[in-house]
Amino acid sequence: MDMKVVIDDKELEVVIKRRKGNKRTYLRVDSNMNISISTNNGTSTKDILKMIEDNKNFIIKNLKLREKEKEFNEKFYYLGKSYDIVYLNNKDVILGEDAVFFSRDTDIDKWLKRKASIIFKEELDKIYNIFPVPIPYPTLTIRLMKTRHGVCNVKTKRVTLNLNLIKRDIKYLDYVIVHELSHLVHPNHSKSFWNLVSKLVPDYKKLRKELNSYE
Numbered sequence: 001m002d003m004k005v006v007i008d009d010k011e012l013e014v015v016i017k018r019r020k021g022n023k024r025t026y027l028r029v030d031s032n033m034n035i036s037i038s039t040n041n042g043t044s045t046k047d048i049l050k051m052i053e054d055n056k057n058f059i060i061k062n063l064k065l066r067e068k069e070k071e072f073n074e075k076f077y078y079l080g081k082s083y084d085i086v087y088l089n090n091k092d093v094i095l096g097e098d099a100v101f102f103s104r105d106t107d108i109d110k111w112l113k114r115k116a117s118i119i120f121k122e123e124l125d126k127i128y129n130i131f132p133v134p135i136p137y138p139t140l141t142i143r144l145m146k147t148r149h150g151v152c153n154v155k156t157k158r159v160t161l162n163l164n165l166i167k168r169d170i171k172y173l174d175y176v177i178v179h180e181l182s183h184l185v186h187p188n189h190s191k192s193f194w195n196l197v198s199k200l201v202p203d204y205k206k207l208r209k210e211l212n213s214y215e
Contacts, residue, residue: 003045005035005052008060016048027055029062076100078112079119080169109144109163116142116166120177123170124159127177132199135184149211150176152183168214175207 003014013034018041025039025047037048052059076083083100093111094101102108124140138152141160145151149172151160159180165173178200186193197204 005049007052007056008063010063012059012063014048014052018043025051027051027058029059029066031066033063033066035059076108077167078115079166112166113142113163116161116163119166119170120161120173123173124177127174127181127200130200131178131181133185133196135181138181138184150180152180152187154183154187157184168211172207172211175201175204175211179204 003016004011005014006012013032014037015030015034016037016039018039020040022038022040025037025043028036030036035052037051039048076085078095078100083095084098086099086101087104088101089103090101091103093106093108102111120142121140124138128135128137136157138157138159141158142163143160144164145160145162149162149165152158153160159177161173161176161180165176178197182193182196185196194204201207
């Protein structure tokens with residue numbers, strides 16, 4: 001039977017899913033801001049409440065992440081600025097001062113990729129032209145990636161950038177480009193690699209931390 005608990009002054013629904021085959025009990029915060037428990041028929045309510053209490057800090061942290069995720073999905077982000085989404089029947093995507101206008105049928109990822117193909121190429125060229133070490137000009141690929149901001153295939157000289165970078169301030173895009181180009185010199189994360197990155201991005205540690213906090 002499902003129940004409710006109060007954590008961090010928030011009343012949360014506890015959704016319990018029991019399956020005979022479950023040997024362990026798993027806890028997560030789902031997209032509806034519920035505590036989801038997957039367990040077996042032998043786990044008592046007392047055991048579940050203890051598990052919730054023991055994992056209170058984990059739950060609070062994940063609630064904040066879910067709230068941030070919800071806010072992100074309700075806004076349109078482009079080059080570091082957030083816009084309210086207004087659905088109209090217009091065919092094009094219209095970017096206003098504080099709002100973006102497009103229809104519900106618009107393939108917004110396609111629009112973002114079209115913009116990214118221009119902006120990412122411009123930034124790649126800019127950084128390549130001032131790069132402190134001679135390197136071959138890489139092939140550029142843009143695609144959505146769940147866990148990586150960028151990838152460099154040293155063998156094929158291909159740099160792949162995450163499409164989601166188009167949503168962030170351009171300084172993060174530039175950092176990722178410098179990072180991946182530096183792999184063409186140092187195919188690792190050695191001290192020499194980071195020294196090279198720091199020549200163009202002295203505050204790379206700060207930018208890397210901020211960028212990772214978005215994900």
